[in-house]
Amino acid sequence: xxxxxxxxxxxxxxxxxxxxxxxxxxxxxxxYMKQSEVHGMxxxxxxxxxxxxxxxxxxxxxxxxxxxxxLIISVEPLESLRYLPGLCKDGxxxxxxxxxxxxxxxxxxxxxxxEIKSLPHHIALEAETIAKAAGSVKAANIVILGAASPFLxxxxxxxxxxxxxxxxxxxxxxxxxxxxxxxxxxxxTDQNMAx
Amino acid sequence: xxxxxxxxDEAIAQGALDAGLSGIYxxxxxxxxxxxxxxxxxxxxxxxxxxxxxxxxxxxxxxxxLGMSYxxxxxxxxxxxxxxxxxxxxxxxxxxxxxxxxxxxxxxxDPSMHSSQNEQDSRFFGKFAMIPILEPANQQExxxxxxxxxxxxxxxxxxxxxxxPTRLAHSRSGVERNTARKQNDIALPDNxxxxxxxxxxxxxxxxxxLKEQVKYEEESExxxxxxxxxxDDKSRGIIVxxxxxxxxxxxxxxxxxxxxxxxxxxxxxxxxxxxxMLSECTELLILEDGYPFVEEMIKGFLSxxxxxxxxxxxxxxxxxxxxxxxxxxxxxxxETKGLDIPALMVNRPPSLCSCCPHIDSFNAINExxxxxxxxxxxxxxxxxxLGALHPFETINSCVDMGASITxxxxxxxxxxxxxxxxxxxxxxxxxxxxxxxDAVNDKSPVTVFILDNKTTAMTGGQDSPCNGKxxxxxxxxGVEEAHIHVIRPLKKYHKENVxxxxxxxxxxxxxxxxxxxxxxxxxxxxxxxxxKKANNI
Ligand SMILES: Cc1ncc(C[n+]2csc(CCOP(=O)(O)OP(=O)(O)O)c2C)c(N)n1
Ligand code: SF4
Numbered sequence: 001x002x003x004x005x006x007x008x009x010x011x012x013x014x015x016x017x018x019x020x021x022x023x024x025x026x027x028x029x030x031x032y033m034k035q036s037e038v039h040g041m042x043x044x045x046x047x048x049x050x051x052x053x054x055x056x057x058x059x060x061x062x063x064x065x066x067x068x069x070x071l072i073i074s075v076e077p078l079e080s081l082r083y084l085p086g087l088c089k090d091g092x093x094x095x096x097x098x099x100x101x102x103x104x105x106x107x108x109x110x111x112x113x114x115e116i117k118s119l120p121h122h123i124a125l126e127a128e129t130i131a132k133a134a135g136s137v138k139a140a141n142i143v144i145l146g147a148a149s150p151f152l153x154x155x156x157x158x159x160x161x162x163x164x165x166x167x168x169x170x171x172x173x174x175x176x177x178x179x180x181x182x183x184x185x186x187x188x189t190d191q192n193m194a195x
Numbered sequence: 196x197x198x199x200x201x202x203x204d205e206a207i208a209q210g211a212l213d214a215g216l217s218g219i220y221x222x223x224x225x226x227x228x229x230x231x232x233x234x235x236x237x238x239x240x241x242x243x244x245x246x247x248x249x250x251x252x253x254x255x256x257x258x259x260x261l262g263m264s265y266x267x268x269x270x271x272x273x274x275x276x277x278x279x280x281x282x283x284x285x286x287x288x289x290x291x292x293x294x295x296x297x298x299x300x301x302x303x304x305d306p307s308m309h310s311s312q313n314e315q316d317s318r319f320f321g322k323f324a325m326i327p328i329l330e331p332a333n334q335q336e337x338x339x340x341x342x343x344x345x346x347x348x349x350x351x352x353x354x355x356x357x358x359x360p361t362r363l364a365h366s367r368s369g370v371e372r373n374t375a376r377k378q379n380d381i382a383l384p385d386n387x388x389x390x391x392x393x394x395x396x397x398x399x400x401x402x403x404x405l406k407e408q409v410k411y412e413e414e415s416e417x418x419x420x421x422x423x424x425x426x427d428d429k430s431r432g433i434i435v436x437x438x439x440x441x442x443x444x445x446x447x448x449x450x451x452x453x454x455x456x457x458x459x460x461x462x463x464x465x466x467x468x469x470x471x472m473l474s475e476c477t478e479l480l481i482l483e484d485g486y487p488f489v490e491e492m493i494k495g496f497l498s499x500x501x502x503x504x505x506x507x508x509x510x511x512x513x514x515x516x517x518x519x520x521x522x523x524x525x526x527x528x529x530e531t532k533g534l535d536i537p538a539l540m541v542n543r544p545p546s547l548c549s550c551c552p553h554i555d556s557f558n559a560i561n562e563x564x565x566x567x568x569x570x571x572x573x574x575x576x577x578x579x580x581l582g583a584l585h586p587f588e589t590i591n592s593c594v595d596m597g598a599s600i601t602x603x604x605x606x607x608x609x610x611x612x613x614x615x616x617x618x619x620x621x622x623x624x625x626x627x628x629x630x631x632x633d634a635v636n637d638k639s640p641v642t643v644f645i646l647d648n649k650t651t652a653m654t655g656g657q658d659s660p661c662n663g664k665x666x667x668x669x670x671x672x673g674v675e676e677a678h679i680h681v682i683r684p685l686k687k688y689h690k691e692n693v694x695x696x697x698x699x700x701x702x703x704x705x706x707x708x709x710x711x712x713x714x715x716x717x718x719x720x721x722x723x724x725x726x727k728k729a730n731n732i
Pocket of ligand 2: 044546547548550551552553578648652653714715716717
């Protein structure tokens with residue numbers, strides 16, 4: 001088993017919490033993992049990415065070679081396209097469609113969505129709207145994680161357990177919202193794939 | 196023992212704690228910051244009373260570490276690569292004094308300049324000082340090397356340099372721990388003249404250092420961190436340093452490289468191993484993250500240039516970080532790129548947070564400087580360096596920490612009046628104070644802005660060493676009280692602030708303006724911590 005994942009977003013959008021949930025699950029399953037993070041300068045509203053590598057064999061490089069990532073998981077539509085050279089031929093892009101506009105030359109969102117829709121394998125969802133329905137917009141990244149879950153090759157219950165563990169200090173209500181968000185994201189992909 | 200999921204930085208910190216660390220000294224700097232932060236948040240460190248608060252700068256950190264080593268205890272000092280420039284004086288001289296308690300200097304390099312002014316390679320400093328260097332390939336080695344490094348340092352009474360790149364510092368992986376050992380007791384050096392670098396003593400110490408080189412080399416030949424892995428295909432031998440080893444292996448899914456490989460993790464270089472490779476292989480490929488340090492050494496000045504391949508002959512790009520693809524290209528392995536980036540893609544540079552206090556400072560500065568020709572604002576390193584970018588385009592320099600005040604002073608000496616300096620509170624305590632003294636002594640007509648956001652924001656919000664003391668420091672240095680102003684960088688005070696600044700710009704001596712408002716990220720962080728504490732979690 002091997003999953004090389006590029007997590008993408010804008011500094012401050014919390015892609016690291018997606019990484020830690022997947023990472024925690026991987027460790028529970030006894031898998032090897034490496035995860036590179038971005039600290040410092042680029043955090044301030046710039047584009048950020050994290051390489052997350054999971055495997056049942058020992059992993060050599062902290063960086064995923066170009067064209068070898070199985071998944072791009074992005075919490076922002078423009079950012080979902082930035083790392084395409086990293087994605088393998090059959091790889092999937094899972095992304096939120098809600099733009100984060102902090103630059104004056106942000107391309108028209110319709111053009112971005114058109115690019116995403118032209119990709120052979122993609123899931124694009126309104127994560128924030130779905131998260132709001134689940135109880136909090138803050139859970140949008142967990143919705144994205146749920147939408148990516150069928151491609152992770154990890155039992156869904158294990159991800160649920162990871163959320164229970166990671167959010168345990170934040171109280172039952174927040175845990176429940178995030179679990180709901182995870183399910184909602186998963187449902188979106190399941191329905192999408194069924195169509 | 197249990198496996199921990201640690202950043203390279205954290206593995207070093209945990210390794211130090213388990214190896215009996217008594218103190219860590221550092222000034223924050225990406226990508227080294229998380230080493231010290233890990234110790235600061237560690238229960239183990241707390242229970243064992245490990246000294247761990249921030250120092251004013253890398254030089255004071257290095258000197259304090261030298262003092263703790265003098266007293267016989269194990270000590271670590273951490274910095275980003277450019278921090279070693281600041282600490283270079285005590286660092287170079289520590290090779291002459293030697294160590295007593297184990298001392299490891301960690302320098303975190305930043306190839307590709309993810310968050311730095313340059314991509315200098317700290318291994319040159321290690322060689323310059325003639326001390327051993329350790330360069331881990333992964334998180335586990337980083338952990339293991341700390342224990343080894345302290346032992347080495349105590350065996351040979353010499354500080355050891357550990358060099359890591361950003362990619363290792365900020366990547367997480369499983370690390371297996373050793374049993375923890377106790378700290379050293381106080382024990383002064385046998386010879387109380389060891390640290391007295393009077394010329395007569397220093398000469399003795401220096402010839403001692405020169406003699407020890409042979410032993411360091413011998414250790415390198417036999418080190419567990421330098422390995423010669425033979426291969427059948429002798430058309431090429433590969434010397435691979437630190438993290439580059441992972442990029443090499445990544446290109447061989449079965450992890451079997453057909454060529455002989457010399458994996459380097461410890462310097463001085465193991466000469467015999469290299470000579471073996473040179474004699475057995477037709478061609479040498481050198482893979483190293485950073486400068487062509489090993490390549491230059493092997494190639495020398497006159498040697499057969501065709502035999503050694505690397506950054507100098509263009510086999511590998513001359514600058515920037517290595518990665519598996521660059522290594523693949525050098526090995527002639529097929530490119531694996533995915534889809535192209537769509538044409539609509541635009542850059543998303545970092546920017547100041549909305550409501551950042553620096554925004555109001557820049558707006559005020561832009562207004563008062565508007566009547567003058569452009570190019571008079573000397574600045575420094577911190578979040579406020581983003582003031583160079585659109586929409587502010589306020590500042591005209593960012594060179595090294597503290598250079599704003601001194602450069603502005605130099606410019607006024609040249610006749611560029613008015614010139615102003617813009618410096619952060621943490622940078623001011625790091626290296627701004629001494630420059631301010633120079634300006635006061637010369638009565639230079641500079642207006643100095645000390646942007647006091649009450650934290651070291653750029654590197655993640657560490658305490659600023661001069662917090663609460665800035666006015667007193669300025670007064671102490673000799674700035675007249677009437678020319679020190681604290682202003683509130685808020686829109687509603689804009690007019691008032693502009694008036695104060697204009698008055699001070701007209702003053703023909705040193706004045707200091709302190710726009711004071713806490714960084715908004717820091718406020719949020721503090722609030723979160725308060726809630727956490729209140730809920731007792
Ligand atoms: C010699 C050296 N040490 C450390 C750093 C890393 N560094 C860059 S900016 C900065 C601190 C900035 O703090 P401050 O001056 O208070 O400005 P702020 O980011 O809070 O606006 C640090 C530690 C560096 N670039 N050079
Ligand atoms: S982190 Fe603080 S100082 Fe830096 S840009 Fe944001 S608000 Fe300003």
